[in-house]
Amino acid sequence: xxxxxxxxxxxxxxxxxxxxxxxxxxxxxxxxxxxxxxxxxxxxxxxxxxxxxxxxxxxxxxxxxxxxxxxxxxxxxxxxxxxxxxxxxxxxxxxxxxxxxxxxxxxxxxxxxxxxxxxxxxxxxxxxxxxxxxxxxxxxxxxxxxxxxxxxxxxxxxxxxxxxxxxxxxxxxxxxxxxxxxxxxxxxxxxxxx
Amino acid sequence: xxxxxxxxxxxxxxxxxxxxxxxxxxxxxxxxxxxxxxxxxxxxxxxxxxxxxxxxxxxxxxxxxxxxxxxxxxxxxxxxxxxxxxxxxxxxxxxxxxxxxxxxxxxxxxxxxxxxxxxxxxxxxxxxxxxxxxxxxxxxxxxxxxxxxxxxxxxxxxxxxxxxxxxxxxxxxxxxxxxxxxxxxxxxxxxxxx
Ligand SMILES: [Ca+2]
Numbered sequence: 001x002x003x004x005x006x007x008x009x010x011x012x013x014x015x016x017x018x019x020x021x022x023x024x025x026x027x028x029x030x031x032x033x034x035x036x037x038x039x040x041x042x043x044x045x046x047x048x049x050x051x052x053x054x055x056x057x058x059x060x061x062x063x064x065x066x067x068x069x070x071x072x073x074x075x076x077x078x079x080x081x082x083x084x085x086x087x088x089x090x091x092x093x094x095x096x097x098x099x100x101x102x103x104x105x106x107x108x109x110x111x112x113x114x115x116x117x118x119x120x121x122x123x124x125x126x127x128x129x130x131x132x133x134x135x136x137x138x139x140x141x142x143x144x145x146x147x148x149x150x151x152x153x154x155x156x157x158x159x160x161x162x163x164x165x166x167x168x169x170x171x172x173x174x175x176x177x178x179x180x181x182x183x184x185x186x187x188x189x190x191x192x193x194x
Numbered sequence: 195x196x197x198x199x200x201x202x203x204x205x206x207x208x209x210x211x212x213x214x215x216x217x218x219x220x221x222x223x224x225x226x227x228x229x230x231x232x233x234x235x236x237x238x239x240x241x242x243x244x245x246x247x248x249x250x251x252x253x254x255x256x257x258x259x260x261x262x263x264x265x266x267x268x269x270x271x272x273x274x275x276x277x278x279x280x281x282x283x284x285x286x287x288x289x290x291x292x293x294x295x296x297x298x299x300x301x302x303x304x305x306x307x308x309x310x311x312x313x314x315x316x317x318x319x320x321x322x323x324x325x326x327x328x329x330x331x332x333x334x335x336x337x338x339x340x341x342x343x344x345x346x347x348x349x350x351x352x353x354x355x356x357x358x359x360x361x362x363x364x365x366x367x368x369x370x371x372x373x374x375x376x377x378x379x380x381x382x383x384x385x386x387x388x
Pocket of ligand 1: 072080
């Protein structure tokens, strides 16, 4: 029945509200406070909408936007794992998978399976859509840090080589044109910090 | 040149970050603080993704998601006008139009015009896509208020009839199935508050 379906969907959407209380390592562009994962999700979806034209051939921007709207929901249970922090990758993957099971499980069965598959695709980072989505997820924080004057690079004492290895490689992989644009800007920032 | 294009797009995207600092009348579902317009934009885009199946025939959910990602950007300059507050509608429309001019004007010309047209379509509230998007924008706050135990209904001393007139009518217009679901829940809440 359609009313039961809407009730299940509203359970999911009201639970999703908790993503607004998950704090990230990255700050707002003005450095005034930490960004939360809900507003980050909006921001990267907007990145996809605006920068989709620079995606490699065959990428479907609307699917990428959908992935990015969902990509961090698991953090409601598992928290945000800062990219420059240390964590047990296997334990985190298990927590996130349990979170996906619980959260997408709130939805009607068919829809829960479809959205879980989209999140799995994002995590798998194999399809061009997932690689572009992941590249945008990695591309936004350096731009926030450049705007705020260092942000999480300062708080995590990040070196240029670490940044290229952990972040640049993923951006270059899924969105080479965006890395070509960003790389000289980041290099100049770290040069000035020496 | 593609690099200049990306620079203009990044100007727009970094300016858009300011939407995270625009506060709304509605609170988080747990009532802990006011929601900001960026996380609200994420939430209603997620509503569209999940509830798109209940849209009237012919609605394109992906276009609705794009509209909702953009719909509040003008608040960066014009602020959020609470739906139950008093304001000069003509003056507000003028402020928002000037904001759209400035913000979409940061983008490359062709793209700025396309996204401005999408925002104008949302504001116009004439096409089925715009009416469904607008309905979702009106549907989310009552659900937040039901979850938090009253929220902006309490702070603005809202009566049931006012709610039906200002909010229910727009939801019923663009998403009748969602109003059918919500109306008895809202009516029961106001009945309990008597
Ligand atoms: Ca994350």
